[in-house]
Amino acid sequence: MNMADGPELIQHRGGCHCGRVRFEIDAPATLDALDCNCSMCRMTGFLHLIVPASRFRLTAGADDLTEYRFNTGTARHLFCRHCGVKAFYVPRSHPDGWSVNVRCLDDGTVAQVNITAFDDNDREAATAAIAHLSKD
DSSP states (O other): OOGGGOSOOEEEEEEOSSSSSEEEEEEOSEEEEEEEOSHHHHHHTOOEEEEEGGGEEEEEOGGGEEEEOOTTSOSEEEEETTTOOOOEEEOSSOTTEEEEEGGGBOTTSOOEEEEEEEOGGGHHHHHHHTGGGGOO
């Protein structure tokens, strides 16, 4: 990839605690993550890396996932039914993409993580500010 087009994408792998659910994403080595203050993210410590659907691949454990929806029902919270870890989900802010928990990525491919606060109390402004993150 030409640097004028953006940072080079590399393959990152990750999964849940027990290892039954595994995934791959294509993203830069330096990640731009979001720290959301909604009740779900705050309570679980989820650190968001938004990726377009085209750069996410579930490689194992589709049958080991269970789903939880609340509020508007747009977000699809997916958890390993064995260990309870949510390594990724379909977020309400980007329903055509995926939010990957940076804390669930395997060691070795992440050079740096830049964290930006996402204020769920002003969801419309926060979503507009990060709209560029899920573009191909």
